Amino acid sequence: MKGIGFMKVLITGASSGIGREISLLLTDKYDEFVLVGRNNERLEETKKQLLEKKNTLNIKVVSTDLTKDENCIALYNDNKDVDLLINDAGFGDFGFFAETDLAKDISMINTNIKALHILTKLYIKDMVEKNSGHILNIASIAGFFPGPLMSTYYATKAYVIRLCEGIREELRRKKSKVKLSILCPGPVKTNFEKEANVKFNFNGVDSKYIARYTVKHLNRFYIVPQFKVKCARLLSKLFSNKKCAKFVYGFQSQRKK
Protein backbone atom coordinates (compact mmCIF):
# COMPACT_ATOMS: atom_id res chain seq x y z
CA MET A 1 0.00 0.00 0.00
CA LYS A 2 1.49 3.32 -1.00
CA GLY A 3 1.50 6.37 1.23
CA ILE A 4 -0.81 9.36 0.71
CA GLY A 5 0.48 11.69 -1.99
CA PHE A 6 2.93 9.09 -3.28
CA MET A 7 2.79 8.40 -7.00
CA LYS A 8 3.47 4.92 -8.34
CA VAL A 9 4.55 3.85 -11.82
CA LEU A 10 4.74 0.32 -13.20
CA ILE A 11 6.81 -0.10 -16.35
CA THR A 12 7.27 -3.26 -18.38
CA GLY A 13 10.40 -3.47 -20.52
CA ALA A 14 12.29 -1.48 -17.89
CA SER A 15 15.45 -3.54 -18.28
CA SER A 16 16.67 -1.77 -21.42
CA GLY A 17 16.06 0.66 -24.27
CA ILE A 18 13.07 2.99 -24.34
CA GLY A 19 11.51 1.58 -21.14
CA ARG A 20 14.65 2.13 -19.08
CA GLU A 21 15.17 5.66 -20.44
CA ILE A 22 11.57 6.70 -19.77
CA SER A 23 11.73 5.40 -16.20
CA LEU A 24 14.86 7.51 -15.59
CA LEU A 25 12.91 10.66 -16.47
CA LEU A 26 10.05 10.03 -14.06
CA THR A 27 11.90 10.50 -10.78
CA ASP A 28 10.57 14.03 -10.23
CA LYS A 29 6.92 13.01 -10.16
CA TYR A 30 6.95 9.34 -9.09
CA ASP A 31 8.19 7.98 -5.75
CA GLU A 32 7.42 4.32 -6.27
CA PHE A 33 8.64 2.26 -9.23
CA VAL A 34 7.81 -1.28 -10.27
CA LEU A 35 10.37 -2.33 -12.89
CA VAL A 36 9.35 -5.34 -14.98
CA GLY A 37 11.28 -7.51 -17.43
CA ARG A 38 12.84 -10.98 -17.58
CA ASN A 39 16.50 -10.08 -17.13
CA ASN A 40 17.02 -9.51 -13.42
CA GLU A 41 20.56 -8.20 -13.79
CA ARG A 42 19.50 -5.50 -16.25
CA LEU A 43 16.50 -4.57 -14.11
CA GLU A 44 18.84 -4.16 -11.13
CA GLU A 45 21.00 -1.89 -13.30
CA THR A 46 17.93 0.30 -14.04
CA LYS A 47 17.19 0.34 -10.30
CA LYS A 48 20.76 1.42 -9.56
CA GLN A 49 20.55 4.23 -12.13
CA LEU A 50 17.24 5.40 -10.66
CA LEU A 51 18.64 5.44 -7.13
CA GLU A 52 21.65 7.41 -8.34
CA LYS A 53 19.17 10.06 -9.50
CA LYS A 54 17.12 10.00 -6.28
CA ASN A 55 18.07 7.79 -3.37
CA THR A 56 14.70 8.05 -1.59
CA LEU A 57 12.80 6.15 -4.29
CA ASN A 58 10.93 2.99 -3.40
CA ILE A 59 11.81 0.54 -6.18
CA LYS A 60 10.61 -3.01 -6.74
CA VAL A 61 12.11 -5.23 -9.41
CA VAL A 62 9.87 -7.93 -10.87
CA SER A 63 11.57 -10.45 -13.08
CA THR A 64 8.82 -12.23 -14.98
CA ASP A 65 7.99 -13.54 -18.44
CA LEU A 66 4.98 -11.61 -19.70
CA THR A 67 4.20 -14.11 -22.44
CA LYS A 68 2.34 -16.10 -19.77
CA ASP A 69 -1.16 -14.91 -18.78
CA GLU A 70 -0.72 -16.03 -15.19
CA ASN A 71 2.42 -13.89 -14.83
CA CYS A 72 0.56 -10.80 -16.09
CA ILE A 73 -2.30 -11.45 -13.68
CA ALA A 74 0.09 -12.06 -10.76
CA LEU A 75 1.93 -8.85 -11.64
CA TYR A 76 -1.35 -6.94 -11.33
CA ASN A 77 -2.44 -8.72 -8.13
CA ASP A 78 0.91 -7.99 -6.46
CA ASN A 79 1.14 -4.35 -7.60
CA LYS A 80 -2.08 -2.40 -7.28
CA ASP A 81 -2.62 1.37 -6.81
CA VAL A 82 -0.60 2.22 -9.89
CA ASP A 83 -0.93 5.82 -11.12
CA LEU A 84 0.96 5.33 -14.37
CA LEU A 85 1.16 2.04 -16.25
CA ILE A 86 3.67 1.86 -19.10
CA ASN A 87 3.36 -1.17 -21.36
CA ASP A 88 6.70 -1.05 -23.14
CA ALA A 89 7.82 -4.72 -23.34
CA GLY A 90 7.92 -5.91 -26.91
CA PHE A 91 10.04 -7.10 -29.81
CA GLY A 92 9.96 -7.79 -33.55
CA ASP A 93 11.18 -10.31 -36.10
CA PHE A 94 12.38 -9.92 -39.68
CA GLY A 95 11.71 -12.19 -42.66
CA PHE A 96 9.12 -13.60 -45.04
CA PHE A 97 6.05 -14.62 -43.08
CA ALA A 98 6.14 -18.08 -44.68
CA GLU A 99 9.71 -18.59 -43.46
CA THR A 100 9.94 -17.04 -39.97
CA ASP A 101 9.57 -19.10 -36.82
CA LEU A 102 6.02 -19.72 -35.59
CA ALA A 103 7.10 -20.01 -31.95
CA LYS A 104 8.76 -16.57 -32.15
CA ASP A 105 5.59 -15.12 -33.75
CA ILE A 106 3.47 -16.52 -30.93
CA SER A 107 5.85 -15.21 -28.30
CA MET A 108 5.72 -11.79 -30.01
CA ILE A 109 1.92 -11.81 -30.12
CA ASN A 110 1.84 -12.84 -26.45
CA THR A 111 4.18 -10.02 -25.44
CA ASN A 112 3.21 -7.16 -27.77
CA ILE A 113 -0.54 -7.84 -27.76
CA LYS A 114 -1.73 -10.23 -25.06
CA ALA A 115 0.33 -8.99 -22.10
CA LEU A 116 -0.39 -5.37 -23.02
CA HIS A 117 -4.10 -6.20 -23.36
CA ILE A 118 -4.31 -8.01 -20.01
CA LEU A 119 -2.46 -5.29 -18.08
CA THR A 120 -4.39 -2.47 -19.77
CA LYS A 121 -7.66 -4.23 -18.96
CA LEU A 122 -6.87 -5.00 -15.31
CA TYR A 123 -5.41 -1.60 -14.45
CA ILE A 124 -7.94 0.47 -16.37
CA LYS A 125 -10.80 -1.06 -14.39
CA ASP A 126 -9.29 0.31 -11.17
CA MET A 127 -8.41 3.62 -12.79
CA VAL A 128 -11.95 4.12 -14.13
CA GLU A 129 -13.35 3.35 -10.69
CA LYS A 130 -10.99 5.92 -9.09
CA ASN A 131 -11.45 8.29 -12.06
CA SER A 132 -7.73 8.86 -12.22
CA GLY A 133 -4.61 7.28 -13.66
CA HIS A 134 -2.71 7.13 -16.93
CA ILE A 135 -1.76 4.30 -19.28
CA LEU A 136 1.02 4.72 -21.84
CA ASN A 137 1.14 1.92 -24.39
CA ILE A 138 4.16 1.63 -26.66
CA ALA A 139 3.06 1.08 -30.24
CA SER A 140 5.19 2.14 -33.24
CA ILE A 141 4.91 4.03 -36.52
CA ALA A 142 4.76 0.45 -37.85
CA GLY A 143 1.22 0.22 -36.49
CA PHE A 144 -0.08 2.61 -39.14
CA PHE A 145 1.21 0.48 -42.06
CA PRO A 146 1.01 -3.03 -43.50
CA GLY A 147 4.50 -4.43 -42.85
CA PRO A 148 5.88 -6.86 -45.43
CA LEU A 149 9.01 -8.62 -44.10
CA MET A 150 7.91 -7.79 -40.55
CA SER A 151 4.21 -8.59 -41.02
CA THR A 152 3.59 -10.00 -37.56
CA TYR A 153 5.35 -7.14 -35.78
CA TYR A 154 3.49 -4.44 -37.74
CA ALA A 155 0.19 -6.24 -37.11
CA THR A 156 0.86 -6.40 -33.34
CA LYS A 157 1.45 -2.65 -33.26
CA ALA A 158 -1.69 -1.99 -35.34
CA TYR A 159 -3.58 -3.91 -32.64
CA VAL A 160 -2.19 -1.63 -29.93
CA ILE A 161 -3.21 1.50 -31.84
CA ARG A 162 -6.72 0.27 -32.68
CA LEU A 163 -7.32 -1.00 -29.13
CA CYS A 164 -6.33 2.34 -27.63
CA GLU A 165 -8.29 4.40 -30.18
CA GLY A 166 -11.41 2.47 -29.17
CA ILE A 167 -10.80 2.78 -25.43
CA ARG A 168 -10.03 6.49 -25.79
CA GLU A 169 -13.51 7.13 -27.21
CA GLU A 170 -15.11 5.05 -24.43
CA LEU A 171 -13.27 7.10 -21.80
CA ARG A 172 -14.38 10.32 -23.52
CA ARG A 173 -18.03 9.18 -23.55
CA LYS A 174 -17.83 8.37 -19.83
CA LYS A 175 -16.22 11.78 -19.23
CA SER A 176 -13.49 9.84 -17.46
CA LYS A 177 -10.38 11.59 -16.23
CA VAL A 178 -8.31 8.47 -16.93
CA LYS A 179 -5.66 9.29 -19.54
CA LEU A 180 -4.40 7.07 -22.32
CA SER A 181 -1.43 7.63 -24.63
CA ILE A 182 0.27 5.68 -27.39
CA LEU A 183 3.91 6.18 -28.28
CA CYS A 184 4.61 5.66 -32.00
CA PRO A 185 8.34 6.04 -32.68
CA GLY A 186 10.26 5.26 -35.85
CA PRO A 187 13.58 3.36 -35.61
CA VAL A 188 15.31 3.78 -32.23
CA LYS A 189 18.79 2.54 -31.27
CA THR A 190 18.15 -0.19 -28.67
CA ASN A 191 18.39 -3.99 -28.44
CA PHE A 192 15.42 -4.09 -30.82
CA GLU A 193 17.60 -4.52 -33.96
CA LYS A 194 19.40 -7.54 -32.51
CA GLU A 195 16.17 -9.16 -31.27
CA ALA A 196 14.43 -8.59 -34.62
CA ASN A 197 17.38 -9.56 -36.86
CA VAL A 198 17.25 -6.23 -38.67
CA LYS A 199 19.68 -3.47 -39.39
CA PHE A 200 18.19 0.01 -39.58
CA ASN A 201 19.16 1.40 -42.99
CA PHE A 202 18.98 4.96 -41.75
CA ASN A 203 20.37 5.67 -38.30
CA GLY A 204 18.00 4.93 -35.47
CA VAL A 205 17.41 7.82 -33.08
CA ASP A 206 18.76 7.77 -29.51
CA SER A 207 16.40 6.19 -26.96
CA LYS A 208 17.17 9.08 -24.56
CA TYR A 209 15.67 11.51 -27.10
CA ILE A 210 12.54 9.33 -27.47
CA ALA A 211 12.18 9.19 -23.70
CA ARG A 212 12.53 12.98 -23.32
CA TYR A 213 9.99 13.62 -26.09
CA THR A 214 7.57 11.10 -24.58
CA VAL A 215 7.69 12.47 -21.06
CA LYS A 216 7.36 16.05 -22.36
CA HIS A 217 4.27 15.15 -24.43
CA LEU A 218 2.68 12.67 -22.05
CA ASN A 219 -0.56 14.67 -22.07
CA ARG A 220 -1.10 13.74 -25.77
CA PHE A 221 -2.94 10.69 -27.04
CA TYR A 222 -0.71 10.07 -30.09
CA ILE A 223 2.94 10.67 -29.19
CA VAL A 224 4.87 10.67 -32.47
CA PRO A 225 8.48 11.83 -32.07
CA GLN A 226 10.44 13.26 -35.04
CA PHE A 227 9.25 15.24 -38.04
CA LYS A 228 10.06 12.47 -40.54
CA VAL A 229 8.01 9.97 -38.54
CA LYS A 230 5.07 12.41 -38.47
CA CYS A 231 5.44 12.67 -42.29
CA ALA A 232 5.43 8.88 -42.55
CA ARG A 233 2.20 8.79 -40.58
CA LEU A 234 0.69 11.29 -43.01
CA LEU A 235 1.72 9.04 -45.93
CA SER A 236 -0.23 6.18 -44.34
CA LYS A 237 -3.34 8.36 -44.52
CA LEU A 238 -2.78 9.63 -48.06
CA PHE A 239 -1.98 6.35 -49.82
CA SER A 240 -3.84 3.06 -50.13
CA ASN A 241 -2.73 0.14 -47.96
CA LYS A 242 -1.59 -1.61 -51.14
CA LYS A 243 0.70 1.31 -52.09
CA CYS A 244 1.96 1.57 -48.49
CA ALA A 245 2.78 -2.15 -48.46
CA LYS A 246 4.88 -1.71 -51.64
CA PHE A 247 6.66 1.27 -50.11
CA VAL A 248 7.33 -0.54 -46.81
CA TYR A 249 8.62 -3.64 -48.67
CA GLY A 250 11.06 -1.36 -50.49
CA PHE A 251 12.74 -0.07 -47.38
CA GLN A 252 12.35 -3.22 -45.28
CA SER A 253 14.14 -5.29 -47.91
CA GLN A 254 17.26 -3.15 -47.34
CA ARG A 255 17.14 -3.80 -43.61
CA LYS A 256 18.22 -7.44 -43.78
CA LYS A 257 21.18 -8.03 -41.49
Ligand SMILES: NC(=O)c1ccc[n+]([C@@H]2O[C@H](COP(=O)([O-])OP(=O)(O)OC[C@H]3O[C@@H](n4cnc5c(N)ncnc54)[C@H](OP(=O)(O)O)[C@@H]3O)[C@@H](O)[C@H]2O)c1
Ligand atom coordinates in the same frame (compact mmCIF):
# COMPACT_ATOMS: atom_id res chain seq x y z
N1 LIG B 1 13.66 0.31 -31.17
C1 LIG B 1 12.81 0.64 -32.09
O1 LIG B 1 13.18 0.94 -33.25
C2 LIG B 1 11.34 0.74 -31.77
C3 LIG B 1 10.51 1.50 -32.62
C4 LIG B 1 9.15 1.58 -32.33
C5 LIG B 1 8.64 0.92 -31.22
N2 LIG B 1 9.45 0.17 -30.43
C6 LIG B 1 8.86 -0.54 -29.30
O2 LIG B 1 9.45 -0.06 -28.11
C7 LIG B 1 9.31 -1.06 -27.08
C8 LIG B 1 10.65 -1.20 -26.37
O3 LIG B 1 11.61 -1.71 -27.27
P1 LIG B 1 13.12 -1.21 -27.31
O4 LIG B 1 13.36 -0.66 -28.65
O5 LIG B 1 13.43 -0.39 -26.13
O6 LIG B 1 13.89 -2.62 -27.30
P2 LIG B 1 14.66 -3.40 -26.14
O7 LIG B 1 15.81 -2.59 -25.67
O8 LIG B 1 14.92 -4.75 -26.72
O9 LIG B 1 13.60 -3.50 -24.96
C9 LIG B 1 12.57 -4.46 -24.95
C10 LIG B 1 12.10 -4.64 -23.53
O10 LIG B 1 11.01 -5.58 -23.53
C11 LIG B 1 11.23 -6.53 -22.51
N3 LIG B 1 10.60 -7.80 -22.85
C12 LIG B 1 10.62 -8.43 -24.04
N4 LIG B 1 9.97 -9.60 -23.95
C13 LIG B 1 9.53 -9.71 -22.68
C14 LIG B 1 8.80 -10.70 -21.97
N5 LIG B 1 8.40 -11.84 -22.54
N6 LIG B 1 8.51 -10.48 -20.67
C15 LIG B 1 8.92 -9.35 -20.05
N7 LIG B 1 9.61 -8.38 -20.66
C16 LIG B 1 9.92 -8.57 -21.97
C17 LIG B 1 12.76 -6.65 -22.46
O11 LIG B 1 13.15 -7.10 -21.17
P3 LIG B 1 13.90 -8.50 -20.90
O12 LIG B 1 14.82 -8.77 -22.02
O13 LIG B 1 14.56 -8.23 -19.58
O14 LIG B 1 12.79 -9.48 -20.78
C18 LIG B 1 13.20 -5.21 -22.65
O15 LIG B 1 13.21 -4.53 -21.41
C19 LIG B 1 8.83 -2.33 -27.78
O16 LIG B 1 7.45 -2.48 -27.57
C20 LIG B 1 9.12 -2.03 -29.25
O17 LIG B 1 8.26 -2.74 -30.11
C21 LIG B 1 10.81 0.08 -30.67
